[in-house]
Amino acid sequence: MNDMLAFIKSRRSIRKYTDKQIDRNILEEIINAARLSPSALNIQPWHFVVVTDKEKLKMISMIVSWGDFIKDCAACIVVCGDKKVKRYIEDCCIASQTIMLAAKSFGIGSCYVAALGKPVNEVKKILNIPEHLEIVSFIPLGYPAENPEPHNKKPISEVLHWETF
Numbered sequence: 001m002n003d004m005l006a007f008i009k010s011r012r013s014i015r016k017y018t019d020k021q022i023d024r025n026i027l028e029e030i031i032n033a034a035r036l037s038p039s040a041l042n043i044q045p046w047h048f049v050v051v052t053d054k055e056k057l058k059m060i061s062m063i064v065s066w067g068d069f070i071k072d073c074a075a076c077i078v079v080c081g082d083k084k085v086k087r088y089i090e091d092c093c094i095a096s097q098t099i100m101l102a103a104k105s106f107g108i109g110s111c112y113v114a115a116l117g118k119p120v121n122e123v124k125k126i127l128n129i130p131e132h133l134e135i136v137s138f139i140p141l142g143y144p145a146e147n148p149e150p151h152n153k154k155p156i157s158e159v160l161h162w163e164t165f
Helices: 003-008 024-035 054-065 065-072 088-104 121-126
Strands: 046-051 074-082 133-142
Touching: 003 088, 024 046, 024 074, 024 088, 046 054, 046 088, 054 065, 054 074, 054 121, 065 133, 074 088, 088 133, 121 133
Parallel strands: none
Antiparallel strands: 046 074, 074 133
């Protein structure tokens, strides 16, 4: 197996972090990788809000009840998309995956926390996110304090179809 496939296969959702902070240059490199993600017609409808302030992280975790561990991360990247762009959801999801892989390349753990259809308007107010942007995901980041076993995944025979379903 090549190194890239091994790297992808070893990524895990991390929800427990050490107290170690993430250097600002590393956070910028992670966002730089995300901005290079593919997007429909290369429109690049994304904006990234990096939150490191512990009080804001705590407020976000209280609003995002399914992401209560956000309060313990070193940084949380809030991925927003321009609602006026037709494929902003797909594009922002691709950028979110890029963030998680880029973070892993620095030894930083992450977890995808979905935001679409969830009550996150208070987060938009706290972070001063403009009305025309929608929060697509939260990506908490931190140096892992755990090394979880992989979840059982469906076998390829259940999800792969050749030529027709």
